[in-house]
Amino acid sequence: MISPSLVVLLLILGAATGFAAGLLGIGGGMILVPLLTIIFSHEGFPPAHIVHMAIATSLSIIFFTSMSSVYAHHKRGAILWPVALLLIPGVIIGSWIGPIIAAGLNTRYLAGLFGVFVIFSALKMLKKKKPGSQVGNLPGAAGMTAAGLGIGTLSGLVGAGGGFITVPFLGWRGVRIHNAVATSAVMGFPIALSGTLSNIHQGWGIQSLPAGSLGFIFLPAMACVALTSVLSAPYGARMAHTMNVNQLRTTFAYLLLVLAGYMFWKAVTV
Numbered sequence: 103m104i105s106p107s108l109v110v111l112l113l114i115l116g117a118a119t120g121f122a123a124g125l126l127g128i129g130g131g132m133i134l135v136p137l138l139t140i141i142f143s144h145e146g147f148p149p150a151h152i153v154h155m156a157i158a159t160s161l162s163i164i165f166f167t168s169m170s171s172v173y174a175h176h177k178r179g180a181i182l183w184p185v186a187l188l189l190i191p192g193v194i195i196g197s198w199i200g201p202i203i204a205a206g207l208n209t210r211y212l213a214g215l216f217g218v219f220v221i222f223s224a225l226k227m228l229k230k231k232k233p234g235s236q237v238g239n240l241p242g243a244a245g246m247t248a249a250g251l252g253i254g255t256l257s258g259l260v261g262a263g264g265g266f267i268t269v270p271f272l273g274w275r276g277v278r279i280h281n282a283v284a285t286s287a288v289m290g291f292p293i294a295l296s297g298t299l300s301n302i303h304q305g306w307g308i309q310s311l312p313a314g315s316l317g318f319i320f321l322p323a324m325a326c327v328a329l330t331s332v333l334s335a336p337y338g339a340r341m342a343h344t345m346n347v348n349q350l351r352t353t354f355a356y357l358l359l360v361l362a363g364y365m366f367w368k369a370v371t372v
Contacts, residue, residue, distance in 0.1 A: 104322045120332060134163060141323070142156055154209070159320045163327045167290065168263060200259035201300035
């Protein structure tokens with residue numbers, strides 16, 4: 103049974119990450135994983151599985167937040183659905199593979215790997231680009247499937263909704279940032295669904311996991327964070343369409359750099 107103070111903390115965390123999910127198209131995972139790692143460490147979860155559980159729980163929460171965020175972006179007509187549909191098949195396969203790779207890594211390496219990918223994403227976002235077109239210069243169906251496979255694998259590995267790769271990828275191919283953020287939000291649902299099932303499978307039967315766990319997913323945290331994040335995500339998506347491109351890109355990048363720093367610290371102190 104979790105304490106009332108932990109419930110309140112998780113509800114606040116959900117509200118904050120849901121808002122960020124809608125604003126930045128990151129599914130909340132890049133924020134959730136470091137913060138859940140802090141919470142699970144404080145609660146005395148087994149050190150060998152703390153980051154694995156943070157990643158798995160983050161993915162399960164993204165399953166709920168992505169639906170709310172996608173609806174908000176769709177109402178504004180910002181999602182490039184043909185682009186999203188080309189990415190999804192590869193994303194589903196990759197999101198199953200990612201947790202398998204993560205299960206074979208210890209907490210130290212997994213935390214460090216998370217930090218590396220976050221810094222990569224931040225640097226991509228800080229690089230100045232000329233405004234793109236709505237659709238951009240995208241590869242064909244095979245290339246988009248391959249891109250989806252990479253997006254899904256890395257997202258399943260680090261517990262993110264795919265925005266940390268999808269947004270830079272689409273931006274690199276010339277898609278406008280607002281369309282890239284909206285389209286990346288669509289990736290959160292298949293990533294979360296496939297990745298969550300994979301994390302349940304990978305953590306199934308591990309006796310040292312705390313009560314309330316389903317595989318690597320800590321169900322009380324999933325329920326509390328999902329509840330408030332679903333409510334706050336549309337407000338973030340609404341604000342995303344009132345900010346200029348440079349503000350959105352800079353906010354996204356510096357937030358990622360701060361979180362990367364924490365995960366590097368975790369990697370050397372576990």
